[in-house]
Amino acid sequence: MDSLKIALLEKTGHDHGFEHVLSANPQAVCLASARHPTRVTVTGTADDGYQVYFETTSASLTGELARGFPQWTLANNYFLVSGNAELATLLQRAADLSRALPNEAALSYEDAVKEELIALPPETLHTEVERIVRQRIGQQKFREAMLTYWGGACAVTGLALPDVLRASHAKPWAECESDAERLDVFNGFLLTANLDALFDRFLISFDAQGRLLLSPVLATADLRLLGISPELRLRWLAPEHQSYLQFHRARMRETTLTQPIQ
Structure with missing residues (x-):
């Protein structure tokens, strides 16, 4: 050259x-x-x-x-x-x-948490304050990582309007075993608000090929009003998503057993 x-x-x-x-x-x-x-x-x-x-x-x-x-x-x-x-x-x-990608989001998260906790008055620091700070910053970092990974567009529809996109966990924040798991970009998907609401409540999920799975408790008329088609699928699916999706599908099956079918 x-x-x-x-x-x-x-x-x-x-x-x-x-x-x-x-x-x-x-x-x-x-x-x-x-x-x-x-x-x-x-x-x-x-x-x-x-x-x-x-x-x-x-x-x-x-x-x-x-x-x-x-x-x-x-x-x-x-x-x-x-x-x-x-x-x-x-x-x-x-x-x-x-x-x-892991583990950079987790490292960035730890740095941001330390910076904010140091800036707080010492008399305000206690376990609950730290928990709130960690959750708020963690959810912000998770969303930022999701927006980056999915190119600012919904993982299913491709809609590129950040204001209506949500970073959805497959394994919920409170049930994760570590911050690395909570912030893992493969632990969930970037979804439009309607898909996020259903995914968050285990009323929809995705199979191992990324195809949409619908809970039988969802009425066809409701899906139509929500603009959700059974033919929807993830734009792509990485191998690292699979273990989290297995957890999510298992929880979806449990949820279905406890709710009446429409």
Whole structure:
């Protein structure tokens, strides 16, 4: 790569989530960020494209990138893009996911909780105040991670109006065994308000292929008024969602047994 191409590559990284240049030479450019732990090494190809390698602490990142960009995926954390526009798209998605996927959301949450608790007057600090602070910040961080992971659009309908989207837990906040589980972006879905209300009450769920499951207590007329069709399904489903969905489906079966069928 010549100096002009290296400079353009560095700017692309800076503008799309990788603002630090760790090293740069005609063979490769290595980029990083202070906002997430992922590093990327970019090398030029003979046809003026780029081979991109991600070094990451996330077990899910490269799998999510491969699912989103199968046309650019090689193997062993490598991707191949044809130019700067495609590189920018890949880097931005990698940076966004690096901040949203476990365990980054949990680390960001802990930092935010500590900062807020330190700012409170000492005489106000007690167990209940800390619990309220943790829950409020945790739910905010979970929503932020969900919006990032799903690209700001409903996991089912694709509706991209953040004001009417809810971050829905599959395993409820109060029943999670740890903050990492509560903040796991795979523990639930970003849903429109009507789908969220039903999902939260275990009146709908999704099967292992992402197809909508309806509780028999829901009347067909009510579903029609809610604009919910049995043909709805998740836009995608990662392997990491499955254990949480199994929990949710089991709770849905329990709920069905305790409610009258319409």
